[in-house]
Amino acid sequence: MITVTSAAGGVGRLLVRQLTAQNVPVRAVVKNEAQAATTRQDGATEVVIGDLRSPKTLDAALTGASVLYHAAPTQIIDERPIVEHLIAAVPANGVQHIVFHSVIHPDLHQLTHHHQKDVAEGLLCESGIPTTVLRPSHYMQNYLEVWEFLQAGVMPYPVSPDSVMGVVDVADVAEAAASILIDPTPHTGRTYDLSTVELTRHEMAEIWSRVLGHPVTAVRIPPSSLTNSLNMLPAVASVVGHAVRSTKLHSFRHLISGAQAASNPRDMKNWPADARRAYRTMMTHYDGHGLPAGDLTTLPALLGREPTSYEEFARRSTAELERTRNDSDR
Structure with missing residues (x-):
């Protein structure tokens, strides 16, 4: 059992499907009944519903499992208590290996998310438990959050x-x-950077222009708008202006849909205040410094x-989203 x-997250859902397709039994840990229904559809053999910060949830997740993907x-914000409980509970529950989902460049200690991953990596290394660390770069899928705007x-x-x-x-x-x-x-004690390519958002927009068949312009939204939506107002004119020039009257319905989706990205309004501040700080750092890729030779190995290119991702995602839209219109 893995x-x-x-398990209801971006990587988690695909991981459950990948393992299920290879006839591997999977226990999925999710936070509510709606996510439980989704992960069962994805093929999860067993489901644990709860909060990862709860020792009871973690114990239920570990019992009888041989490998843990965490x-x-x-x-x-504070991942240390979770990892400390995992380290204490793993031996008694028979878990033989942990694959830990970290982040690229965890040594960026000025960023809470990165720093917490670095702390967790250190704890796991010192524990002596067989561990593999994965450090993924910024996800290509993050830009699908603005899918309606891209169509505009x-x-x-x-x-x-x-950047x-x-x-x-x-x-x-x-x-x-x-x-x-x-x-x-074979991966015990290894740390892997998972990076494909480095791009600016201007370069991403050029790719989307080819894929969608109309000009796409990258526009900067102030990172401060993540915690104060009023700070977005100066960018609105630029967004609307570029959209109208690109897709004319067709832009308005996409702009309206995009604005509705952007009112609460990633359900951030329901995050704790410290998590929202930490996320804003992270985006502010990326705004000024970017986020370089890690070792580009690791993922192909x-x-x-060869890993999926940004254009391959854009074309695949466009086909999937258009298929979903057509199905919903029937």
């Missing part, structure tokens, strides 16, 4: 279009993780192929 925490949601011809995001971002396809992360979980022993 346990997957945060990923904590971004809104959990703009790519707004709280990071400068000039260089290392990116990776979530599907590639899940594929690499599944391979390690099924046969973890794990996958046994």
Whole structure:
């Protein structure tokens, strides 16, 4: 049995599907009944519903599992108590290996999310428990949050279009993780950067322009708008102006839908205040400094192929989203 925490997340869902497709029993850990229904559809053999900060939830997740894939949601600020409980409970529950979902460049200690991952990595290393650490770059899928805006011809995001971002396809992360979980022993004690390419958002917008068939312009939204929506107002004119120039009257319905989705990205309004501040600080850092990729040779070696390019990701995602829209219109 392989346990997957945060099984309703972007990587978690794909990971459950990957393992299920290879006839591996999966115990999925999710936070509510709605997510439980989703992960059962994805193929989870067993489901644990609860909060990862609860020892009871963690104990239920570990019992009888041989391998654990642990990923904590971004809104959990203090990950140390979770990892400490895992380390204490793993030996008694028979878990033989932990695959820990970290982040690229955890040594960026000025960023809470990165620092917490570095602390967790250190605890796991010192524990002596067989562990593999995965450090994924910024997800390509993060920009699908502005999908409606992309169709209008703009790519707004709280990071400068000039900042260089290392990116990776979530599907590639899940594929690499599944391979390690099924046969973890050769990966014991290893730390893997999972990065595909470095791009500015101007370069991403050029790719989306080719894929969507209309000009797409990258626009900077102030990172401060993540905690104060009024700070977004100066960017609105730019967003609307570029959209109208790109897709004319067709832009308005996409702009309206995009604005509705942007009113609560990632359900951030329901995050604790310290998690929202930490996320804003992280985006502010990326805005000014970008987020370089890690070792670009690692992911191809794990996958046994070239990773998904940004254009391949954009074309696949466009086809999937259009298919979903057509199905909902029937």
